[in-house]
Amino acid sequence: MEWETVIGLEVHAQLSTASKIFSGASTQFGAPPNAQACAVDIALPGVLPVANRGAVERAIRFGLAVNGMSAHNINRRSVFARKNYFYPDLPKGYQISQYELPVVLGGTINIVLRDGEKAVRLTRAHLEEDAGKSLHEDFHGMSGIDLNRAGTPLLEIVSEPDMRSAEEAVAYARALHSLVRWIDICDGNMQEGSFRCDANVSVRPKGAQALGTRREIKNLNSFRFLQQAIEFEARWQIETIQDGGTIVQATVLFDPDTGETRAMRTKEDAHDYRYFPDPDLPPLVVTEATIAEIRASMPELPEQRRRRYMSEFGLSAYDAALLTADRELGEHFEEVVRHSLKEGEPLAGADFKLCANWVINEVSAKLNEENLPAAKAGVGGDTLGHILRRLREGAINAKTAKDLFSEFWSEARESAYARRGGDPRRVDALIESRGLKQMSDEGALEAIVDQVLGANAKSVEEYRSGKQKAFNALIGQAMKATGGKGNPARISEILRRKLAS
Amino acid sequence: MFNASLKEIAAALGARKISSVDLTEQFLDRIGRLNGDLNAFITVDRAKSLAQAREADARIARGDAAPLTGIPIAHKDIFCARGWLTSCGSKMLSNFVSPYDAHVIEQFNRAGAVILGKTNMDEFAMGSSNETSFYGPVKNPWDRAFVPGGSSGGSACAIAARLAPGATGTDTGGSIRQPAALSGITGLKPTYGRVSRYGMVAFASSLDQGGAMGKSAEDVALLLNVMAGFDARDSTSLERSPEDFAGALAQPWAGAAAEQPLAGLRIGVAREHFGAGLAADVAEAVRGALAEFERLGASRVDIELPRSELSVPAYYVIAPAEASSNLSRFDGVRYGYRAPEYRDLLDMYCKTRAQGFGAEVKRRILIGTYVLSHGYYDAYYLKAQRIRRLIAEDFARAFSRCDLIMGPTSPTVAFPLGSKVSDPVQMYLNDIYTIPPNLAGLPAMSLPCGFGAGNLPVGLHVVGDYFSEARMLKVAHHFQRATDWHLRAPKGI
Known part of the structure; x- marks a missing residue:
């Protein structure tokens, strides 16, 4: 059953x-x-x-x-x-x-x-x-x-x-x-x-209307314990019934050490609390x-914000939910979006999906790793927004963007998150001083690709015999030859064209 | 000074004819002489009282005395007073020295009054004869074989025996008025919410109300001036502009002239108050008082309070229900009595409460626990609350036709010590006239109006509409200007 x-x-x-x-x-x-x-x-x-x-x-x-x-x-x-x-x-x-x-x-x-x-x-x-x-x-x-x-x-x-x-x-x-x-x-x-x-937990045969007898698991103070306790309890109830037993209404405690629930008191010894209105x-x-x-003093609610992210920014329900799991994370996201725009560019011009991915994948991951609230993010929404602006403009590629982000975050970590790492102006200064500008010049990239094809005859052979992996290896070689600054989309295009000819 | 009014004492203090220290010592000496027999006080503390008296003298010397500055006042042992044993008449609190002051005590301290001592009372204010006190019964000063009434029996006795010029009491179902009647003094239970309950050990929270006890309506008015007032620490305290209860006592009733000062006053008299159960001597004295009011110009209106017979049963559901919960805090864990020996937690609770509470308190905890129990709540507690509303409606209807309601305070004069202790229902019926105003939250008072069998005092019960204390006191004051019942003192005192 x-x-x-x-x-x-x-x-x-x-x-x-x-x-x-x-x-x-x-x-x-x-x-x-x-x-x-x-x-x-x-x-x-x-x-x-x-x-x-x-x-x-x-x-x-x-x-x-x-x-x-x-x-x-x-x-x-x-x-x-x-x-x-x-x-x-x-x-x-x-x-x-x-x-x-x-x-x-x-x-x-x-x-x-x-x-x-x-x-x-x-x-x-x-x-x-x-x-x-x-x-x-x-x-x-x-x-x-x-x-x-x-x-x-x-x-x-x-x-x-x-x-x-x-x-x-x-x-x-x-x-x-x-x-x-x-x-x-x-x-x-x-x-x-x-x-x-x-948690009040009961089980019933799928499709049944009536509720089974419930047992109440008391005082679960972490989401992990909540999950474990319910899973254990439900399994225990199903097994008990399958073994011919019946469930007795009870209050139970979850023991995190054993992962098990055990009855504290049953309904028979339940208190008569003698409720009455407090005359004091x-x-x-x-x-x-x-x-x-x-x-009038209420903030925009998570639900409203989630719907707004979906309708206004075109995000999926799942992404919108992740970004609104926490008020500060959502605010961080919106700051990133604003700063990813060129001066005077309307909000509609933003690449919302790109910003969302960065906040969900990069920022959230780091926050979780360091157990930080979003307000303490190592890289400010203005800085990350600016990095993403340069990325969108094609001034830098994704790898450079990630490197900058990680470097800035490390700076914040060194200050024990008392300060944020980096700032928008330093993004541009570093791109300039380190020569991180993405290489998009068609002629220069073609020369590099030719060189890579010449030096990797084996990979070319493999690709032609149908191995897709070999293509990625060739891109990797070409990227390496540009010092990581090559425009991956352009390289891929040139490579594909050359291999086809 | 023992027979002097508060006004006279204040005048003597103000004129420096007597100091507060002398006055306080005189009363303390008198208590020392008579209390062994009367048992009106549980605690007196000479050093503490005299320290306050010295402060009062300094304040009088500085010229910033308030009306009660320097006057010693006795407080029912239900009011928490910092540094004083506050026993509530119970073994359970026989070691409880309060670390804080009740609002009422704060008010008296602010007025510069002296705490003369803490008066005896029925245990947790549960009783009508002052026989349930852990500290032994109080004697009626008019005849020491008789009860003084309860639960504020110690305060009533202290006033009647001239052991204190003024006293506080509390009234849940008649605990100020019934002992006032049986002891021949004047006592007022104000409108519910007039006097803060903060620091008053709770018996039945929705009925408890602190009030004043004195030799006359005028004294009671002066005491009430100090006690009444809003207190944010009591959520049932009512915020109203301050009133001077003593200021206009001598003024005639609105529109009346001096020779018939109560002309225009409509006194409601309920048939239900003169039925079976009312002793003839009490009825006669009360009728005499009503005639006196008519001589003063008042008119009589016949009214009906048809639901008043339901008040005793309703009260004995609601009051014990609230008490059973209010008294749960006395568990031996944090303060108060704890059984010397016990096996485990449950045993500690059981033994502590079995040994710490007296029989009447246990009876009411049991009744209260029962009526709140699952399956009985609707039949008892909810029904009693409905009756309570009906009784308040009866009064509202009556007050559309009259200004005050008068009748007997208690069905009989004082009864002999020990005569009703084995019959709780007979004991409860003592409060048949006094309970309805508590259920409705109305102000009510008792004033001496004659003597009955055994030359024991009879009290006249006066019930007013909400917040009509000033009018009630004025009417009582005019009665006391025309009569001298309130000036009679017990023989040999």
Whole structure:
């Protein structure tokens, strides 16, 4: 039987406010234990919560971003509720969350896969506070409690069970991760726990309508773990069913060391959280004026930008998605495009595909290698744009362009990326001083080709007997003879003509 | 000075007839003499109080005294005060010295008042007799075999026994007004949101409201002037322009003349307040007070509060539900009592809470946990919230026909210590008249209006529309100018 995996994700995104969601304590990461826990965070008798406006605004930014800037999915009145349970790192004995009336209800995240696009529907997004941390090591039979994280604002983003593979789940998580940083509501730092995923996974025979019993994998803090955990879990569920077993609803943990998931608790010992509206907090009322103000402050969204790259620049959906995976990368790309133009040349004259390829292949590769954000790219968009302008004009060939780019990037690396490498003027100065100008003179190139043909009779022989490879070898020889500066297109043309005669 | 009004004490301090240090010492000495028997205070701290008194004297000498500067005030032990034990009447907090001040305490400190001590109360404000306190019951100064009422029983007793010139209390279902009635003093629970709840240990957040207790409406008005005001740290605090509750007390009712100062006042009287369950002695005293108001020019309007009988059941769903959650923080992890021995985390929780809470608190946590449980929430909590809205509608309808509602504060005068502890339902019915204003968020007060069986005091309950405290206090003040019930003090005190 063929099986289908069904996945829904719950993502906790830490909102990038300076203070906590219900107190004035700082949210800065890395302070000594309990240095950032105020009276409200440690739940002294008599203290009261006050909602952080910045957290609410960030939730609204998210709501607009996932609904094409329309506010139909933003509840004008949402309610904070108490989720009651005892745990030492939960100081009040309840977590303030949103239950029946969340601030955001519905929305869509479009994901782009190699074989097309897919819309993942959002169920809801609600505000809540994080708990503290229990430390079980180094306390000799006791546990330590660090409440620095208690009260940190979170947006819990819940998707519908719309994903059908680990790849789709990862693409969704990446798109969401990109979006929350794009709209400046979350720093996306997964090591510090600013973006954590829970995955609800079930399996069913392909074609079946009813959903299988799901198990929830908790607290996945990297895309790789998300992928591994879902793959393992789905395989385990299918094998369990095929072996005659049944799936029991449960919460499971993923162990990155073994790559396996194991049950933490089943539905039988699930808590009764006794949710009820928090009487300390009046309903959260969002006015039209607030929405209008927030809407006016929103940047162009990845989705809009992606469509623009496709329609305006003629890029493929896949390239456009890669360039908009990150707001800064897209901005870098657009800078490259602008600087690749001659003075006064209209934007339409740009070779968008060339610029896109360079940013996707060269720039992204280096950024990944060095684990850098696009804003820290070793070669500025102005410099790279200028290199590409010279390339388009035929002043230099692609090899020279790459050499210059690499050289400039190395300069930046030497400064530990404090400075960028190269600048547009140096591009021209180096072309001049090093004589890197592409050799396109027909007569000179013909002489070189004749010389190469004379010296490589064996390759000529092979080519004539049908070996295409030999042709490339001959081009390589000719390029070498020009000191790497020859115009490869012209050389190829001359060579082809001569071999044919 | 023990029988003097706040105004008189302030005048004496201002004229340098007495210093704040002398005044504070006199009250502390009196507490030292009488508290062993009455048990009105959980904590007094001579050094702390006198240090504040010295500061107050310096401030008076500088000439920048506020109306309550230098006057010692007793605070219910539910208000956090920096450096003071804040026990809330519970073993659970019997070692909790607050590191911060409640908004109410800050306001009194800013006014230059002296903290005279922390008063006894029912544990976590749960009780109507002050018998659930970990620190033992408070005695009624009118007859020490009787309860003073609760939960603000310590504050009520302190005022009645002249151990303090003024006191704070809190009121969730009658905890200021019922002990005020049973102890023969004046007490006001303001409109919900008037007084910040920041630093007031929470019992039932949507009902809790801090208020003032004193010998007279005038004293209560002066205390309320200090306590009331917006506080951004309490999201349910209401932002309103400041009011002087004491300024216009002596002015007659709008349009009335001096000889009949309450002419034009329409007093609503509800049939439901005079039905079965109301003791005859209380009914008689209340009717006497209503007649007095008519002599002062007021008219009576018959009103109906048909849903008031639902208030006790609704209250005993909502208040325990909120309490069960509010009291979850008392887990022995970060502060307060922790069981000395336990096996593991769960055992630590269980033993700490089993040993740290008294029987009444446990009863309400159990009720609250039950009504919020999956499958019961709609039947209990949601239904109770609907009843709450209906009760508020009853009041809104009534206030379209009258200015104030009057009736008995409590169905009986004070009852003997120990007589109702084994019957929680009888105990809960003490608050049958006082609960509805809490459910609606309305201001309400109790003032002495006579004596019943055993020569024990009777309280008159006055309920006003939202934010009508100034009018209520004015009406009460005129009554107290015409009567002397509030000036009577217990014998032998």
